[in-house]
Amino acid sequence: HGLTTALPTALERGEFFIEYQPLVHLGDGSVRGAEALVRWLHPQHGVLGPDRFIPLAEHTGLIVPLGRWVLEQSVRQAREWRELQGGGEAVVPLRINVNLSPCQLTHPGLVQDTVDILERTGVAPDALCLEVTESALIGADDDLLKPLRRLAEMGVDIALDDFGTGYSNLANLRRLPVSVLKLDRSFTQSMQQFPADPVDLKIVEGIVSLAHSLDLAVTVEGVETGAQAEQLRILGCDTAQGWYYARPGPPERLHQLALVDA
Numbered sequence: 001h002g003l004t005t006a007l008p009t010a011l012e013r014g015e016f017f018i019e020y021q022p023l024v025h026l027g028d029g030s031v032r033g034a035e036a037l038v039r040w041l042h043p044q045h046g047v048l049g050p051d052r053f054i055p056l057a058e059h060t061g062l063i064v065p066l067g068r069w070v071l072e073q074s075v076r077q078a079r080e081w082r083e084l085q086g087g088g089e090a091v092v093p094l095r096i097n098v099n100l101s102p103c104q105l106t107h108p109g110l111v112q113d114t115v116d117i118l119e120r121t122g123v124a125p126d127a128l129c130l131e132v133t134e135s136a137l138i139g140a141d142d143d144l145l146k147p148l149r150r151l152a153e154m155g156v157d158i159a160l161d162d163f164g165t166g167y168s169n170l171a172n173l174r175r176l177p178v179s180v181l182k183l184d185r186s187f188t189q190s191m192q193q194f195p196a197d198p199v200d201l202k203i204v205e206g207i208v209s210l211a212h213s214l215d216l217a218v219t220v221e222g223v224e225t226g227a228q229a230e231q232l233r234i235l236g237c238d239t240a241q242g243w244y245y246a247r248p249g250p251p252e253r254l255h256q257l258a259l260v261d262a
């Protein structure tokens, strides 16, 4: 349909933009960074979310240049935030999370493109976290993991996104070059009441304890209430993201949020 013909030129026409959703430290409530979420401002249909065009971009191969563009914009944004924060000793420099689609993982240019972007922008690798879905890594062989390993060795964090929705072998985690688990929104949703369902509590408790024993940090997605945040904090989760803190928004908003609690 219409989207298919308009997509290939949307990048050169400058129709994509990025919103940022804060990542909040559960222990002290401070903003530590944000996840970059791409949108398409379509001339006829208005703002379209990634679910409307990412599958199409993957199918047509546009995802590679689009993903590169998102990465470069996001890393530039992180540099700007860091400049605005200043360099005081108490300042925790803001970080940026960027989603990678499975096609980008198999693209041979991934490592070099990332290195080039970090060098061009002068941003340290540890400012960047790349999010890969659990399903993209289920059954991954060494060829698929090699570029992620090289990025991890450089200091880039790799997060396993939507964790708990696939059915990866938990022992398999040891083999993956990941340093963060992003617990899927469905776990957060089951913490609707306080206290939450005891079985779900046990499951999350088990995941957190396993993650920490493997030196992985745990980020929870989809936090919509203070009660959920409190429950997840008690369970030992490290970082949270969700509407309770902020919806995805323009980059200026993240900077305001980060400065307010500084």
Ligand code: G
Pocket: 036, 037, 038, 049, 050, 051, 054, 067, 070, 099, 100, 101, 248
């Ligand atoms: O919040 P939102 O509806 O925008 O996000 C929906 C999903 O789209 C996210 O879970 C994320 O996995 C995906 N997504 C958002 N931005 C990007 C991007 O830049 N690249 C890829 N591959 N996926 C993205």
Ligand code: G
Pocket: 021, 037, 099, 161, 162, 185, 221, 222, 223, 224, 241, 242, 243, 244, 248
């Ligand atoms: O990468 P990922 O697919 O996890 O991207 C996050 C998605 O979840 C985006 O679509 C974003 O808009 C959505 N989202 C973010 N915070 C919340 C929340 O608190 N509740 C719900 N229901 N969705 C959220």
Ligand code: MN
Pocket: 035, 099, 131, 161
């Ligand atoms: Mn994500």
Ligand code: NA
Pocket: 161, 162, 182, 184, 221
């Ligand atoms: Na997710």
